[in-house]
Each structure stands twice: as C-alpha cells, then as structure tokens.
Amino acid sequence: MTEPNNDLLPEGLEDRLPREAAATTRVMRAIQDVMHGHGYDRVLPPMIEFERSLAARMDGINQRRMFRFVDPASLRMMALRSDHTPQIGRIAGTRLAAAARPLRLCYAGQVLTIKGDALDPARERLQCGAELIGADNVAAACEVVAVAIEALRAAGARGISVDFTLPDLVDTLAEKAFPLEPQQIEAVRRELDTKDAGGLVDAGGEAYVPLLYATGDFETAIEKLAAIDAGGALASRIAALRAIAGALGGAARLTLDPSERHGFEYQSWLGFTLYADGVRGTLGRGGTYRIAGSGSGEVATGFSLYPDGLIAQVADGESGADSVFLPLGHDRDVAARLRSIGWRTVAALSETDGAEALGCTHVLAGSEPVKL
Numbered sequence: 001m002t003e004p005n006n007d008l009l010p011e012g013l014e015d016r017l018p019r020e021a022a023a024t025t026r027v028m029r030a031i032q033d034v035m036h037g038h039g040y041d042r043v044l045p046p047m048i049e050f051e052r053s054l055a056a057r058m059d060g061i062n063q064r065r066m067f068r069f070v071d072p073a074s075l076r077m078m079a080l081r082s083d084h085t086p087q088i089g090r091i092a093g094t095r096l097a098a099a100a101r102p103l104r105l106c107y108a109g110q111v112l113t114i115k116g117d118a119l120d121p122a123r124e125r126l127q128c129g130a131e132l133i134g135a136d137n138v139a140a141a142c143e144v145v146a147v148a149i150e151a152l153r154a155a156g157a158r159g160i161s162v163d164f165t166l167p168d169l170v171d172t173l174a175e176k177a178f179p180l181e182p183q184q185i186e187a188v189r190r191e192l193d194t195k196d197a198g199g200l201v202d203a204g205g206e207a208y209v210p211l212l213y214a215t216g217d218f219e220t221a222i223e224k225l226a227a228i229d230a231g232g233a234l235a236s237r238i239a240a241l242r243a244i245a246g247a248l249g250g251a252a253r254l255t256l257d258p259s260e261r262h263g264f265e266y267q268s269w270l271g272f273t274l275y276a277d278g279v280r281g282t283l284g285r286g287g288t289y290r291i292a293g294s295g296s297g298e299v300a301t302g303f304s305l306y307p308d309g310l311i312a313q314v315a316d317g318e319s320g321a322d323s324v325f326l327p328l329g330h331d332r333d334v335a336a337r338l339r340s341i342g343w344r345t346v347a348a349l350s351e352t353d354g355a356e357a358l359g360c361t362h363v364l365a366g367s368e369p370v371k372l
Contacts, residue, residue, distance in 0.1 A: 012123030101134030131302035159277030325355030
C-alpha cells in the first residue's frame, strides 16, 4: 500500500501564502475598524469550549458539524467552535451580564467544521461579525444591516446586495391566518424551502403557495407579500422591512425571499444574506434571535461575515508591496527612518543576495531608495 504524503493538508484546509495572508489581514482590519467605529467592542473567545455550552447557547446549532473530543483534564466532551455567535451569547449572559444594554460586541477569528457545504468544501473559515445584545427592534436591525454593508465595502466588496427573509413566517401564519396542524408545519417549511408548489398543496399548505412568488427585487416582492390576505398577521413584518429598506438609502441592492429558511435556523423575525459582485456564494448572514441557555432568552441582532471569497478577490487585484533592498554595510539609521515612514526593507545577509532575486522594487543608494 502506498504511504500517504505527510505534506498534504486534510480536505477543506489550506495554507495562505504571503499575498493572500496580507490581504486577509487588511480585510479583517478594515471590517474590525468599521465595527469599532460604530461602538462595537471586540472580544476574543477561546477556540475550544465544552460541547454542551456551545450547543446550548443557540437553537439550530448542529453538533454533528463540530469537531469533538474528550478533555483529558476534566474528562468532559469538548468541541472546536463552528460559529462565534454562541460564544458571544455566553459572554454576554455571564461575564457581561451586568453590562448596560444594548451591548455591542464584535469578533474575528477562525471557525472549523467537520464537513464543508455543498458549494464550498472549505472546513476552516474566517468569521468576522458583530452582535447587538438586548435589542431586536427595527432600529437595531437598521443599524446592524447598515454596519454589515459598510464593513464589506471597506473591505473591498463592490456591488453589494442584501436578501431579506422572515424566518418565523410559517409559525406566524400558522397561528391564525393560515392554520396548520403541528405535524404539518415542518412539511410546509420544507416545501417552501424547495420552492415546490405541488408539494405545498400535498402538505396541506395551499394557502402558502403565493409566498413562492413574493420574491425578487425588494420593491416588487414586498408589494406581492402585502397583497397576500393574511388578516393583518404580516402587517408589522412588512412595515419593519420597509423601514429597514428605507433607512439603507440605496447603500445596496435589496431583494426579498420571505420563506427562505436555509442558514436561518436560529433567527427569529428577521434574517438577511449578503452578496457581492465577483464573489461566489454568500459573504455573510445575519438577523434577530434569542440567546438560548441565558435564563431569560435575551434578544439580540447581529451578523456574521465570511470574507474568504472576498479575500481571494482582493489578493488577485493587488500588486506586491514596494520594498527597499538594503545592501551589506547600509546605514541602519537611514533604514530605520525609511521604515518609520512606511517603507518595507529587505536587508542583504551575504554578498550573493540581490535586490531583484529577493523581489525588491527599490535599492538603497546612500540615504534614499532608488527604483530598479
């Protein structure tokens, strides 16, 4: 049997080489600077926690997607985080429980899953996000969506679009407007997800079929949603969506798919997905939710960005940084001055070192850099 190549990385994991690593740093810094500017304080939770804590903090967290192992110190089951949001909920509900609300927290770091998505095989991803703890009203939603758009734009995204959804739509309608038996609710959700009108009818959800067509451009779709006779059950949701769209003031292209549920397993009345031109797949998701395991089930609004696709685009579009070759015997004070004003220097370590071979764009001649 052929021995495996020990230098290969596991499926779904990859190295970031210098140009992409530099782009990652710039993108993450740009996103963090926007969130910091809006009053969000960064926290740094650990990569590993007790599995029960991670799973209990957020409804819809799939434990089977998390790497798990037994902690040799406590003999309890541990897990590598697959999402920062439950950790932010834990911090807000414990160590920052007495902090004033609304509490604004942000984060950035790697998350790891056992298996990638169908369209994205990556198992390790960068996740940056912000959580507004203690508020899930229209004002909170307006702020969070606007900050997410601004953060993506600062990171280099262009042609940003936001797709809104109403994760609790079926539950809201099933209560009174379009009644369903408890056993029918999940079937109706499933058929709405798959956009199957025939399946909806078979599942007893004929009244829900018009929702399949209330999709697309926001202004058109919201009018179709408003035209659905639901006895006023959707009036507050529709008013909220219109208020959020109005507050954004054309900052992004807006679309609506009110019955979309994929990726919004723990969101409550609002969810949204972020896209950008030239970036395959989603750049982020967000919405309103309740923090499970916190006793009171505190409300919150937030978003998570997954900028790996954007990072690749940014790295491809940038040229390498200028750097100055410092020959043997160079003036160290001059070199220090150049670095203090933003130059990148590369010092020779032997007579065989050369500026071009080391990828430099300039060479130090006396006290000034000279372009090659």
